[in-house]
Amino acid sequence: MALPAHLALEIVTPDRAIVHDSVDEVQVPGSEGYFGVLPGHTPMLAMLQVGQLWYRKGSEKFYLSVAFGVAEVMPDRVIILADIAERAEEIDVDRAQSALHRAEQNMATRDQDLERARVSLLKAISRLNVAHRARTRG
Amino acid sequence: MPSLIDIRRRIRAVKSTQQITKAMKMVAAANLRRSQERMLNARPMARQIVRVLSDLAARVDPSTHPLLAQPDLSDGDQVLLIVLTADKGMCGGFNASIIRAASNYIVEHRAQEVTLGVIGRRGRDFFRRRGYPTRFELVNFTRKPGYEHAQAIAREVIAAFTSRKADRVFLAYNEFKSVLQQRIVINQLLPMPKAHFEQGDPTAMVDYLFEPSPQRIFDEVLPRLVEFEIFTALLESAAAQNAAQMVAMDNATKNSGEVIDALTLTMNKVRQAAITREIIEVVSGAEAL
Numbered sequence: 001m002a003l004p005a006h007l008a009l010e011i012v013t014p015d016r017a018i019v020h021d022s023v024d025e026v027q028v029p030g031s032e033g034y035f036g037v038l039p040g041h042t043p044m045l046a047m048l049q050v051g052q053l054w055y056r057k058g059s060e061k062f063y064l065s066v067a068f069g070v071a072e073v074m075p076d077r078v079i080i081l082a083d084i085a086e087r088a089e090e091i092d093v094d095r096a097q098s099a100l101h102r103a104e105q106n107m108a109t110r111d112q113d114l115e116r117a118r119v120s121l122l123k124a125i126s127r128l129n130v131a132h133r134a135r136t137r138g
Numbered sequence: 139m140p141s142l143i144d145i146r147r148r149i150r151a152v153k154s155t156q157q158i159t160k161a162m163k164m165v166a167a168a169n170l171r172r173s174q175e176r177m178l179n180a181r182p183m184a185r186q187i188v189r190v191l192s193d194l195a196a197r198v199d200p201s202t203h204p205l206l207a208q209p210d211l212s213d214g215d216q217v218l219l220i221v222l223t224a225d226k227g228m229c230g231g232f233n234a235s236i237i238r239a240a241s242n243y244i245v246e247h248r249a250q251e252v253t254l255g256v257i258g259r260r261g262r263d264f265f266r267r268r269g270y271p272t273r274f275e276l277v278n279f280t281r282k283p284g285y286e287h288a289q290a291i292a293r294e295v296i297a298a299f300t301s302r303k304a305d306r307v308f309l310a311y312n313e314f315k316s317v318l319q320q321r322i323v324i325n326q327l328l329p330m331p332k333a334h335f336e337q338g339d340p341t342a343m344v345d346y347l348f349e350p351s352p353q354r355i356f357d358e359v360l361p362r363l364v365e366f367e368i369f370t371a372l373l374e375s376a377a378a379q380n381a382a383q384m385v386a387m388d389n390a391t392k393n394s395g396e397v398i399d400a401l402t403l404t405m406n407k408v409r410q411a412a413i414t415r416e417i418i419e420v421v422s423g424a425e426a427l
Binding site: 010012013014015016017020030031032035042043044045046047069070072079081083 | 369
C-alpha cells in the first residue's frame with residue numbers, strides 16, 4: 001500500500017475550528033505520553049492531556065497549547081477534539097503568568113481542591129512554554 | 139379633548155420610547171450576528187465528534203456503556219426535562235412559548251414523574267412561583283453561553299442519570315430556524331439515541347490502537363457528546379432569543395411610529411380647533427359692536 005504523502009490535520013474545539021491544514025508531521029500530548037505522527041501511521045485513538053502540540057509543514061513548525069480531549073489518527077488524517085486549544089501567538093503571556101502564580105498559591109494553601117489547582121498549574125505551564133517557543137523562534 | 143400641551147407631552151414620551159426600542163433592536167441585531175457566527179463555529183466539532191464516535195462504535199460494543207442503556211419508558215419513570223429559557227424578557231413570545239411547551243409536556247406525561255432543570259431566569263421565576271419540582275436551576279448566561287456552562291449542565295444531567303434519579307433526560311429549547319421563525323424542539327438527550335452509532339464501516343480498519351483503552355476513551359467521548367449537544371442547544375437558543383428580540387423591538391418601533399402619527403394628527407386637529415374658535419370669538423365680538 002502506498003503511503004499517503006501528507007496528513008490532513010483538523011484541530012477543533014467546541015467554539016471553533018483552529019487548524020484545518022495539510023501537514024507533514026504532528027506531535028500530540030497523549031494521556032500516556034507524547035507521540036509523533038507521520039503520514040501512514042496506524043489507526044489509533046488516544047486521549048489527550050494538558051500539554052503542547054506541534055505540527056510541521058515543510059520546514060516550519062507551529063506550536064499549540066491543548067488540554068483534554070481525544071485524538072483520532074488515521075493513515076492520512078489526524079483529528080483532534082480538544083476542550084481547549086490555543087495557537088502560540090494567541091496566548092496572553094501575562095495572563096498565563098498570573099494564572100501560574102495563582103495556581104501555585106492555591107496548591108500551597110488550599111489542599112481541598114488540589115486536583116483543580118494541579119490542572120490549572122499544568123495548563124499555565126504549557127501555555128507559557130508554547131508562547132516561549134513562538135517567541136524564540138521568531 | 140386633551141389640551142395641546144398634554145398631547146405634545148405624550149408625543150415626546152412615545153418618541154423617547156421609540157428611540158429605546160430602536161436602539162434595542164440594533165443591539166439585538168448585532169448580538170444575533172454574533173450568535174449565528176458562534177453556531178457556525180461549532181459546526182466542525184459537531185461533524186468530527188460524530189465521525190470519531192461512529193469509528194469508535196464500530197469497534198467497541200456500545201451497549202455496555204451506562205450512558206447508552208436503553209430502558210423502556212414506562213409508567214412511574216423519572217423524567218428530567220431541561221428547559222432553556224432566557225434571562226430577560228423583551229423578546230416577544232420566546233419565553234412564553236417554551237414555558238408553555240414544557241408545561242404541556244408535563245401534563246401529557248402525567249404517568250411519569252417529571253422533574254425540571256431550568257436554565258434562564260424567566261423560566262426559573264415561572265416554575266418556582268408555581269412550585270414545580272426542580273432539580274437544578276442555572277441563570278445569568280443565556281445571552282452569551284460558554285462551553286463551561288454546557289459542561290456544568292452536562293455534569294448535573296449525567297449525575298442524575300447514572301445515579302438512576304432520572305431514567306430519561308429531555309432537552310427543550312427554541313431552535314433557530316430563521317430570523318422570523320423559531321421552532322420548539324424537545325430532544326432526548328439520555329439515554330443516547332442509537333442512531334448516533336449505527337453508521338461507520340467496520341470493514342475498513344483491521345487494527346486500531348487505543349491509548350489507554352477503548353473503554354476509557356468511550357468514557358471520555360460520550361460525556362463530551364452530551365456536553366456538546368447541550369452546548370449547541372444553548373447556542374441555538376441564544377440565537378433564537380436574539381432574533382425574537384430583534385423582531386419584537388422592530389414591531390415596537392413600528393407601532394410607536396403609528397402612535398406618533400395618530401397623536402400628531404389629533405394635535406393638529408386640536409390646534410386648528412383652537413384657532414377656529416379664536417377667530418369666531420374675534421368675529422362675533424366685532425359683530426356685537
